[in-house]
Amino acid sequence: MLLPRSGLAKFARYLAAVIVAASSATIASAQTADTILFNGKILTVDRDFSVQQALAIENGRIVATGPSADMKRLAGDKARLVDLGGRTVIPGLTDGHIHGIRAALTFGTEVNWIGVPTLKDALEKIRATAKTQKPGSWIVVAGGWTEEQFAEKRRPIPSEVAAIAPDNPVYIQHLYDWLLLTPKAIEALNIRSDADVTPGGKLELDAADKPTGVINANGNALGKIFDKLPKPTMEQQLDGSKKFFREMNSLGITGIVDGGGVSMYPASYQAVFKLWRDKQLTVRVAYHLCSPKPGSELADVQNLTQLLPPGFGDSMLHFNGPGEILIWADWTDGDITPDGKAKLAEFLRWAASKGYTIQLHWNPDRTVHDLIDVVEDINKDYPVRDLRWTVLHLYNASEDSLKRMKSLGLIWGVQDGLYFGGERLQREVGVDQARLMPRIATAMKLGLTVAGGTDAHRVSSYNPFVSLQWYLDGTTIGGTKTRGDEEAPSRQQALEMYTRNSAFMANDDDKRGTLEPGKFADLAVLSADYLTAPVSDIGKIRSVLTMVGGKVVHAAEPFTELALGPDR
Structure with missing residues (x-):
């Protein structure tokens, strides 16, 4: 028949x-x-x-x-x-956007407030550290916390911190907007007026017009202040890096895409390079580079990448391209100037001509059309679809912006920043608008590749299960549900964001990201069933066995x- x-x-x-x-x-x-x-x-x-x-x-x-x-x-x-x-x-799991190399450098010498439930407990960690530190040595909390996680719902005040660590300069950073310095810290950093913390910073003054120790600032200003702190020795950097990557392993992380960023210089990569050379890395690292200073970004990156062709490295560490900050003068948290747009276009055209993958920090949807216009123009000469360019953050992306991104093959990297800032978002845009942020479900229906990550550790927790829980329920660390369920991914989709999609972002999807024959045996055995555990308990999941390439880490x-x- x-x-x-x-x-x-x-x-x-x-x-x-x-x-x-x-x-x-x-x-x-x-x-x-x-x-x-x-x-x-x-x-x-x-x-x-x-x-x-x-x-x-x-x-x-x-x-x-x-x-x-x-x-x-x-x-x-x-x-x-x-x-x-x-x-x-x-x-x-692969964190698709994390400042892991930077976090690792100081992980062994910092006080970690990530996940600490009360301010009392957080201050006790300062007190305990002060008892073991030499007088005059620094105590640093570099971020990853917010007052919403504390039962007291408030930040520390300088006097109470100085009282428990009277002999040590103390630096406590909140996300990228606030800094507390004790009197010894202010003295050591020689901060006397706003001129010492500008551009982007302002001292809080008391009734006598003297600095209280609180500085309200943006990321650039805080980065410059942080750079003045004593640097850990190479031995401390190596120790901190090992500890941080093992911490990642305990959370099921087997890979990261590192975004470069503030306070990252060529010397900042030497510890991770040494671990790589010595075959002591326990996570796979795909790293990005940005210019360490404003004004000569393209020339600097061109110089830095002369010996870094696309994909340079091996299965444990490779160069993934320029990012996340390409043009310092226009950090794209607000409006971009015509001059900034021209510089960005020049930079991206060069990256496309070289075949580089890029990550790009961009926040407001009202200006992302400037970026997409530039990419559309470049796409006429250098098809970008296969370059895996990623737009990071952009929590308020409109459906129209997502459609344009999809047409160009751009990836959307969505981190869990609103897990820490959802209440503030509601105050800024209103409850109804906040329900749509970010439009993860819409993006997936359009066929956009959406990758997960944390942007840790200064602005958020590095815990991937906290991030996965937030993708699913849209509830902040303070318990406020800000995003509506209509924009939530399914459990399968959320896991794909942190596995196959983030591996795709790292140009490694042919090697890892799924448990299929031929791929690396990178896996995590979980303490609870991700598919059936109550959503509110997903953030509590840990790995009880993690393997990288079949080796127990x-x-x-x-x-x-x-x-x-x-x-x-």
Whole structure:
């Protein structure tokens, strides 16, 4: 019996699928796996979001996934068999926009207020640190907290901080808008007037017109003040970097896309480079570079990248392109001047001609048309669709802006900044407008690639599960639900933002981001089931076993014994 043309096409597709499946089974059966994870709920995050019981690993890559019995048959004589006990496994998470290299440099010497529930507890951490520090040594809280997380709902005041650390200069930064300095800190930094904290900063004065120790400032001003603090030694930078990346591993993070940014200079990368050379990195790093100073951005980046072609590096660390701040004079938090637009166009045209991926910080939707106009013009000469250019932040993106971004193949990097600033957003734009910010569901319906991340650690927590929870429920750290459910992604979509989509942003989607045969065995075994746990509990999830390339980089109960093997 002859089949119609449509029937022949369907049969051909079916036959091809059978051949591929048989070929895959033959290849898998010929493999000898060195690690088998079985009796679990493995979220592969493949195109069908299939769920498997087990997976087999050989030489750091996934050989196959499927039923536990089938995967066990692939085990070699000396294979490590890990009973998951029904636990959920996800692809290792990749933070698509984080200032991780910068955070790592000082992680071992800073006081961390991320997730601390009360101001009393936060101040106790200052007190405890002061007891162990030498007089005159700095105590630094570099960000990642907000008063909304504290039960007291207030920020510290200079007098109470000075009282618990009288012999140490103390620096406490709130996001990128506020700074507290104790008297010893003001003296050490020689700050006497607004001229010492400008442009962008203003001293708060008391009734006698003397500085209180509080400085209201923007990111540029705070960055300049932060740069005056004593720098950790290289030994401290290496120690802090190891600790920070292990902290990431405990949260299921196996990769980051680092955005460069404020206070990042060529010397700032030396610690991560050394860990890379010494094969001590436990996260995969895709990093961006920006000019360290305003006025000569393009020339500086052209010079810095002469020996950094697109993709330079290896599977553990590679250069991903310029970003996130391309033109310092127009940091695109407000209106961009004609001169700034011309400089941005020149920079982006050069990046396109070289085939570089870029990340670009842009906040207001009312001006993003200037950026899109520039990209559309460049696209006539240098197609940008395959360059994976990313627009970061842009929480109030309109549907029209998202459509234009989609037409150019731009990626939208959405961080969880409004988890910390949702209440302020409601005051600024009103409750109804805030319900639409950010339009994640709309962007996904349009087919836009939306990638997840945190922008940590100065402006937010680096915890990816906090970010995932916020994507799903739109509720701030203070408990206010600001975004409506109509713009929420599904659980599957949110996980894709932090896995396959962020790996795509890093130009690594052919190597990681899903748990499919041939890809790196980057994965996290979770403390709770991401798909079924109450949304309000997702932020509490941790990894109990994290692997990068099949090597154990983090292990907690009941897998602690795996941390004692040669992989550690």
